[in-house]
Amino acid sequence: MAAQIIDGKAIAAEVRKQVAEDVKALQASHGLTPGLAVVLVGEDPASKVYVKNKAAQTVEVGMKSFEYKLSETTSEQEILDLVQKLNADPEVNGILVQLPLPKHVNAEKVLNSIDPDKDVDGFHPTNVGRLWIGERTLVPCTPTGSAILAKKVMPRLKGVNAVVIGRSNIVGKPMAALLLRESCTVTIAHSQTEDLPAVCREADLLVAAVGRPEMVKKDWIKPGAVVIDVGINRVPGENGKTKLVGDVAYAECAEVAGAITPVPGGVGPMTIACLLQNTVTAAKIQKNIKD
Ligand code: GUN
Secondary structure, three states: OEEEOHHOOOOOOOOHHHHHHHHHHHHHHOOOEEEEEEEOOOOOOOHHHHHHHHHHHHHHHOOOOEEEEEEOOOOOHHHHHHHHHHHOOOOOEEEEOOOOOOOOOOOOHHHHOOOOOOHHOOOOOOHHHHHHHOOOOOOHEEEEEEEHHHHHHHHOOOEEEEEEEEOOOHHHHHHHHHHOOOEEEEEOOOOOOOOOHHHHHHHEEEOOOOOOOOOOHHHHOOOEEEEEEEOOOOEEEEHHHHEEEEEOHHHHHHOOOOOEEEOOOHHHHHHHHHHHHHHHHHHHHHHOOOO
C-alpha cells in the first residue's frame, strides 16, 4: 500500500494560524506584541530568501519584525555589539543570526552571545542543557517541526523505536532529545554506524538528517514505518536544471513506509512556523507567563 504523504505545507499553515491566535491573546492579556530580530551578514542568496520569508511571515502572524542587513565585511565586534543592543531591547523577544556567517566571524562566539531567553534558534549551550534535562526552553526549529509532523500520523510516540540518522547540533541531537522526552526508545545513527540499513529497519519512526541525497533506500524501511526526511539537497535534474531531493529515496521508500514527508513540502515549511512559535514562547519566558 502506498504511504500517506505528510503535508508539511498545510501543517505549517495550521501552526502559523495558532501562533497568530497566541499573539492576539498575548496582546489582549498583557498588551504585548512579540518581536523577532533577524540579522543577515553578507549576500548568500539562499540566506537572503530565508530572511525575506521569515520577515514576511513574522508580520503575517501579527508580530513585529526587525531586520538587520549587514555587509559581508562587517567585523565580528560590530556583530557582537549589535547582538548586545538587541539583548537589551525590550521590544525584541527573539534574536536569530542567520547562518552561515562570513569566514572571518566566529559563529559560535556570536551565537553564544545571544541572551538564552531570546535564542529562538535554541542553539545556545544553556538551551541545549535545558532541553536535555527537561526544563522549559527554546528548542531548535527543524527538530520541533519534524516532531509535529511525526505526531500527526503517530499521535502516541510512547515506546516507539525511533532512529535518527545524523548527529548534528542543529538537528540530530535535539531531535533525539525531543523524541526521548516523548518516551521513544531512541537510537542516534551516523556515518560510523555499523550496518546502517539494519539499524534503520528496526525503526517505527525514522528521521533522516544526514545531508546525503537519497541515501535511505527502500530496503532500509520497516514496512509501515513513519519516515521524516529533513534533508534538502540540490542535485542535477532534467534539461540542465537542478532539483531538490531529500536524504530519502522518496518514490521507492513511499512504497513501503506507512507515512512519509516529501521534499520539498515536508519539513522545510515547518521550520519558519516553529521559529514564530518560539518567538511567542520566548516572549512568555521573558515575562514569566505560563503556557
Ligand atoms: N541557516 C539555515 N537554516 C538556519 C536556521 O535554522 N537558523 C539559522 N540561524 N541560520 C540558518
